[in-house]
Amino acid sequence: MLNEILQSPPLPDATKVPSGERVYRILFVVVFLILTTVANAQTGKEILAKVDSVMNAPKDMTAIEKMTLIDKGGSQKDRNTKIYQKGSEWRLVRFLTPADVRGVSFLRLASDRLYLYLPAFRKVRRIASSVKNENFMGTDFSYEDMSQSSYSNDYTAKLLKQENNQYVLELKPKPNADVSYEKLILYIDKSNYVYRKIEYYNNGKQFKVLTVDNIEKIDNYWFGKKMEMRNLKNDHRTTLILTEIKFDQGLPDKIFTERNLKRPE
Amino acid sequence: MGKIKFILIVILALILSPLSFYKIYAQPKIGGFLQLDKRFYINDNALPFDDFYNRFRFETSISPNDKLYLFSSVDFRFYDVARVDELNDLENINQLFPTNISLWEAYVSVYGFLFDDLDLKIGKQRISWGTADKLNQTDNLNSKDFSDIYNFTEKIPSWAVKLSYYLGDYNLTAVWLPNFEPVLLPRNGTSLFLGDALASFKDSVVLPASKLSSSMFAFKLSSNLAGWDYSFSYFNGYDDIPILTSLIYNSNPGSSNPGKAELSFPKIQVIGADFSTEISGIGFWGEGALIIPDEVVTYISAIGMNYQTVALDDKPYFKFTLGSDYTFPGGYYLNFQWMHGFFTERGSALNDYFFARLEKVLFNDQLKIALGGVLEVDKWDNVNENYGYGFFPELTYQGIDNLEIAVGTFLVGGKPATLLGSWNDANQAYLRVKVIF
Numbered sequence: 001m002l003n004e005i006l007q008s009p010p011l012p013d014a015t016k017v018p019s020g021e022r023v024y025r026i027l028f029v030v031v032f033l034i035l036t037t038v039a040n041a042q043t044g045k046e047i048l049a050k051v052d053s054v055m056n057a058p059k060d061m062t063a064i065e066k067m068t069l070i071d072k073g074g075s076q077k078d079r080n081t082k083i084y085q086k087g088s089e090w091r092l093v094r095f096l097t098p099a100d101v102r103g104v105s106f107l108r109l110a111s112d113r114l115y116l117y118l119p120a121f122r123k124v125r126r127i128a129s130s131v132k133n134e135n136f137m138g139t140d141f142s143y144e145d146m147s148q149s150s151y152s153n154d155y156t157a158k159l160l161k162q163e164n165n166q167y168v169l170e171l172k173p174k175p176n177a178d179v180s181y182e183k184l185i186l187y188i189d190k191s192n193y194v195y196r197k198i199e200y201y202n203n204g205k206q207f208k209v210l211t212v213d214n215i216e217k218i219d220n221y222w223f224g225k226k227m228e229m230r231n232l233k234n235d236h237r238t239t240l241i242l243t244e245i246k247f248d249q250g251l252p253d254k255i256f257t258e259r260n261l262k263r264p265e
Numbered sequence: 266m267g268k269i270k271f272i273l274i275v276i277l278a279l280i281l282s283p284l285s286f287y288k289i290y291a292q293p294k295i296g297g298f299l300q301l302d303k304r305f306y307i308n309d310n311a312l313p314f315d316d317f318y319n320r321f322r323f324e325t326s327i328s329p330n331d332k333l334y335l336f337s338s339v340d341f342r343f344y345d346v347a348r349v350d351e352l353n354d355l356e357n358i359n360q361l362f363p364t365n366i367s368l369w370e371a372y373v374s375v376y377g378f379l380f381d382d383l384d385l386k387i388g389k390q391r392i393s394w395g396t397a398d399k400l401n402q403t404d405n406l407n408s409k410d411f412s413d414i415y416n417f418t419e420k421i422p423s424w425a426v427k428l429s430y431y432l433g434d435y436n437l438t439a440v441w442l443p444n445f446e447p448v449l450l451p452r453n454g455t456s457l458f459l460g461d462a463l464a465s466f467k468d469s470v471v472l473p474a475s476k477l478s479s480s481m482f483a484f485k486l487s488s489n490l491a492g493w494d495y496s497f498s499y500f501n502g503y504d505d506i507p508i509l510t511s512l513i514y515n516s517n518p519g520s521s522n523p524g525k526a527e528l529s530f531p532k533i534q535v536i537g538a539d540f541s542t543e544i545s546g547i548g549f550w551g552e553g554a555l556i557i558p559d560e561v562v563t564y565i566s567a568i569g570m571n572y573q574t575v576a577l578d579d580k581p582y583f584k585f586t587l588g589s590d591y592t593f594p595g596g597y598y599l600n601f602q603w604m605h606g607f608f609t610e611r612g613s614a615l616n617d618y619f620f621a622r623l624e625k626v627l628f629n630d631q632l633k634i635a636l637g638g639v640l641e642v643d644k645w646d647n648v649n650e651n652y653g654y655g656f657f658p659e660l661t662y663q664g665i666d667n668l669e670i671a672v673g674t675f676l677v678g679g680k681p682a683t684l685l686g687s688w689n690d691a692n693q694a695y696l697r698v699k700v701i702f
Contacts, residue, residue, distance in 0.1 A: 071629055077666050098666040099296060100701040112492060112543050123393045126494060126541045128548030130592040138630040178546075236629050259384070259431050263376065264326065264334055 044159035045152070047167050050193040051186070052088075052150045058221050058247040060086040065093075065242050067139055072235040079137065082265060088149035090256040094265055101137060107261045108147045111178060117261045124258050133180035140208065140229040140238040144180055151186075154179045165190050189215070192222040207232050219247040291329045297322040297338065298701045304345065307674070307692040316412055316452040317345040322369065332376045340369035370422045378428075386427040391420060392440060394485060394498060395552045396541040397586040400604045400620065402554040403498055403537030406483055408446040408505040409608055411458050414691050415675045417608070421449060435488045442481040445473045447530060448505045457688060458609050463509065466526040470507055473530060485537075498537040503530040504558070506609050508576050514567040531577055531611075532559040546591065553585035556611065577612055584615060598624040607684060616643045616684070631664035635673075641685045653685025654678055669699040 067079040079101065084092040091108045095101040103119035114127040132144040151157070155171035162168065171184040183201035188194070194215050200208035208231055212224035223245065230237040254260060304317040324338040344363040347354075354360040372388030395401030399418035410419035423446050430437045447470070451457060456464055473479040481502025488495060507528035514524040539552035561577040584606030592598045600622045606615035622637040641653035659673030675693045679686030 069629075100667045100669075102296065110492075112546075113489075121393060122391045125398075126396070126543070126548065126550070128543045128546055128590055128592070130546035130548070131598075132546075133594070134592055134596055135630065234629065254431070257431070259429070259436070264328065264336075 044157040044169055047159065047169060047188060047193070048152050048155070048157035048171070048186075051188055051195055052152050054193045054222055056088040056149060058085075058219075060084075060249060060251040061245065061247050062249065062251070063242045063245040064096075065240055068239045068241075069139055070237050070239070077138070079139070084251060084255050086251050086253070086256060091147060091149075092256055092261065093146070095137070096265060103264060104137070105261050106136075106146075107256060107258070109256060111147070114143070114147075115258065115261060119264075122262075124261055129178070132178075140231045140236055141240075142180070145210075145229070151184075153177075155184065157186075160185070162190070166196065192217075194222045194224055196224075218245055221247055291327050293325060293327045296324045296326075296702060298699055300700075301698045303696045305694045307676070307694055308690050310690055316454060318342040318365075318413070319345070332378075334374040334376070335372075336374070337371040338369040340367050341365070342367075382431045384429045384431075386429070387425075389422050389424050390427065391422040392425060392427060393420075394496075394537070394539075395586075396494070396496075396539040396550040397552050397588055397602060397604075398550075398590075398600060400586045400588075400602055400618075401552060402584045402586055402604075402606065403500075403535065403539055403552050405500050405502070405533075405535055405554075406440060406442060406481075409448045411454075412449050412451050414451055414454065414457055414688065415693065415695070417458075421446065435486065438483075438485040438487075440483045440485075442483075442502065443477075444475065445479060445481060445503050445530065446505065447472065447507065454691075457691060459506070460687075463526045463528075465523050466512070467522055467524070468526040468528060471510070471527060471529040473503055493540055493542040495540045496538065498535070498539075500533075500535040500537070502533065504533045504611065505530065506611075508561050509563050510561060510576070511564045512566070514565075516568070529561075531561050533557065548590040549588070551585065551587040553583060555581050555583050557581045558611070580612075582606075582612055582615065584610075596625055600624075609684075616641060617645075618642075628664070631662065633659075633661040633663060635659045635661070639685070641679060641683050643680075643683050650680055651683060652679050653683035653688075655685050655688075667701045669697070669701075671695075671697045671699075673697075 062082070062084050065081045065083050067081065069077040069079070077098075079098065080096040082094045082096060084094075089108070089110055091106075093106040095104045103117075105117040107115040107117075109115075112129050114129060114131075116125050116127050117123070118125060127143075132147075133142050135141070136143050136146045151171060154174060154177040156174055158170045158172075160168045160170050167186075167188040167190060169186040169188060171186060173179050173181070181200050181202060182204070185199040185201070186195050187197040189196050192215070194212065196212050196215075198210040199206050200210070208229060210227060210229045212227050214225040215222060216225060217223075223242075225242045225245070227240040228237055229240075298320070300320040300322075302317065302319050319342070321341040321343075322338055323341075324336070326334065326336045328334045342365040344365075346363075347361045348363050349355060349360055368389060370389050370391065372386055372390040375385040375387075377383065378385040392406040393401075393404060394406065395403040404420065406425065407420040407423045409417075410421045411417055413419070423442055424444055426441045426443075428439045448458075450459070481500070483498065483500040483502070485496055485498040487497075508531055509526060510529045511527035512524065515522055534557040536555040536557070537552065539550070541548070541550040543549065558577050558579055558581075560575060560579040562573050563576040564571070564573050586602055586604045588600070588602035590598065590600040600620075602620045604618040604620065607618060610616060619640045619642075620637070621639075622635060624633060624635045626633045635658070637655075637657035637659070639655040639657075642648055643651035643653075655675070655677040657673065657675055659671055661669055661671040663669050673695055675691070675695070677685045677688045677692060679689070681687060681689075
C-alpha cells in the first residue's frame with residue numbers, strides 16, 4: 001500500500017497543488033509510516049508468540065535424546081537421556097549412559113524449582129536457579145537452554161528482517177526477566193514457525209549459536225529432530241538427536257514427581 | 266560316563282535357567298566402580314591407624330516388571346597396609362593383603378504395593394534423610410561409616426522395611442529397622458572419634474538385645490509450600506556411637522591393665538525438621554534435630570568404692586545444619602554450611618563447624634578445582650584457645666567418560682582439645698582413581 005501511495009501519479013506541479021491537499025498527502029504518508037512501524041513491532045511479538053505456540057503445542061512429549069559432545073580437536077563423548085515433557089513447565093531428563101551419570105535425573109517443575117537425583121547418594125537435591133547459565137552436565141546447553149519454554153514471557157521481540165524464507169527476530173530481556181542472555185537473534189522458518197537458528201549474545205558479542213535441522217511434522221506437530229549448540233569461544237559443540245519421539249500420550253502428573261525421579265529406568 | 270554327562274547337563278541347565286528367565290522376563294543390568302585410593306601421611310608423627318583402603322563395588326539390578334525392582338551390590342575393600350605384627354603373619358596372605366567383602370545393599374522395591382500410591386522397599390538399603398549436603402542431623406537411620414576419616418560423612422546401608430505413601434504433594438514415609446547396627450570406626454583409629462581416655466582399658470561393647478522391642482522405627486512427612494520443600498520426621502532407636510556405662514579399675518596397682526570399661530548405645534528419640542528453597546537464585550537449606558535421650562548412668566568401681574555418675578542426662582538437645590549455595594557468573598560454585606553439633610557430639614557438648622567449598626570447572630569440564638575448608642569453634646567466649654581448622658584442596662581430572670583422577674590433601678589442625686586439633690596427626694595427601702562401569 002505504501003508503494004501504491006508513493007507510486008501514485010506524480011503531481012504535475014507541486015506548486016499547482018493546493019497547499020491543503022499537499023499537507024494532507026504528507027500527513028497521510030507520515031501516519032502510514034508510523035502505523036507500519038507499529039505494525040512491524042506487533043508482528044515481531046506475534047511471530048514470537050507463534051514460535052512459543054508451536055514449541056508448546058504438544059500437551060506432552062517423550063523422546064530418547066542422544067547428546068554428543070565434540071571438542072575442538074574432534075574427540076567425542078556421548079550421553080543418552082530419556083526426556084519427558086508436559087506443558088511448557090514440567091520436564092524430566094533421565095540419563096541412561098554413560099555409566100558415570102547413569103541414573104542421574106533432572107526435574108524441572110518451575111523456573112525456581114529444579115531438582116537433581118544423584119543415585120550414588122540415593123538423594124534428591126534441590127538446585128538453586130543460579131546454576132541456570134552453567135553448562136548442563138558438561139554439554140554446551142545451559143540449564144536455562146534446557147528448560148526454556150516460552151520466549152515471550154522473558155523477551156521482547158523486534159522483527160529485524162525477512163530473508164531466505166525466514167523471519168529474523170531480535171530478542172531482548174524484559175525488565176526483571178530472570179534470564180542470562182543480553183540478546184538473542186532468532187531465525188524462524190516462515191512456513192512453520194520453527195526456529196532454525198538462535199544466536200546468543202552477552203557483553204555485546206555473540207558467543208553461542210544453536211542450529212536446528214531435520215524438521216519434520218510428527219503427529220501434526222513441527223519438530224526439529226537434530227540440534228547443535230556451538231560455543232564460539234572454545235569451538236566446543238554439542239549435538240542432540242532425538243528419536244522415539246511421541247506426543248500427547250496423556251502423561252500422568254506423577255511422572256513429574258520426586259517419587260518418579262528416584263525410580264530407576 | 267553317562268552319569269557324568271547327565272550331571273553336567275543338569276548343572277548347565279541350572280546355570281542357564283536364570284539367564285533364560287532374564288531373557289524372557291527382564292534384562293539384568295550390571296554396574297559399579299573401582300576406586301583406587303593411595304594415601305600418604307604428611308606428618309612424621311602420624312597416627313597408627315592404617316585403614317587406607319581401595320574399593321570395588323559390583324552392582325546388579327533387574328526389573329522383572331514395571332512394579333518390581335531388585336538391586337544388590339557387593340563391596341570389596343582391599344587395604345593398602347599389611348597387617349603384620351609377627352613372623353607368622355608373613356606366612357599368611359590375608360595378613361599381607363588384607364581384604365574385606367560385604368553385601369552393601371540388597372533390596373526389593375515394589376511400586377504400587379497394595380494400592381497405586383504406596384511403595385514398599387525391603388532389604389538392606391540406604392535411607393537418606395535431610396536437606397543438608399552430607400552434614401545431615403536428621404539422617405539417623407543408617408549407621409555411620411567412619412572407617413575413612415577423610416569421608417566421615419559416609420553411611421552404611423541397613424536392613425529396613427520402608428513404606429512410602431504419596432498423596433498429591435505429600436509424602437508419608439514409615440521405616441522399620443529390625444536390627445541395630447553400630448558405627449564403623451577406623452581400624453586402630455577409634456580415638457579419632459571417641460577420644461583416647463579409654464585407650465588402655467580392656468573394653469567390651471554391649472549391643473541392644475536382638476528382640477522386637479529393640480527394633481527401631483521412624484516416620485517422615487514431606488511436602489512443598491509456596492516454593493519451600495519441607496519435612497518433619499520422628500526417629501525412635503539408638504545412637505550408633507557408644508557411651509561408657511561401666512568402668513572398673515584394676516584393684517592391682519601393679520597391673521599394666523588399668524581396668525575394664527563397658528560401653529553401650531544410648532536409646533534416643535529424634536524429632537527432626539528440614540527445609541530447602543531458593544531466594545533470588547540463592548539456594549538455602551536447613552535441618553534440625555531435637556534429640557531426646559534416655560538417661561545413661563556410668564557405674565564406676567575404684568579401690569573398693571562404687572559410685573555412679575550421669576554420662577548422658579535425659580535433657581533434650583538440639584543439633585542443626587544451615588546451608589546456602591550459589592553459582593557465580595563464570596561458573597564459580599560456592600557452598601557454605603554451618604553445623605551445630607558434630608556427629609559424635611551430644612548433650613551440652615555441641616560445637617560449631619563452618620564448612621565452605623568453592624568449585625570451578627575448567628577446559629570444558631575436564632578439570633575441576635575444589636577448595637574446601639572448615640573452621641571449628643568450641644567456645645565462643647575464648648575462641649583463641651578453642652578453635653580447629655581444616656583445608657581440603659582437590660584437583661580432579663574428568664576428561665574421559667567414566668574416569669576420575671583426583672589428587673588432594675586433608676589438612677587439619679587447631680587446639681588439641683578440639684576435634685580437628687586432635688586429628689592433627691591424620692593429615693594426608695592422596696591420589697584417587699575411580700572408574701565407573
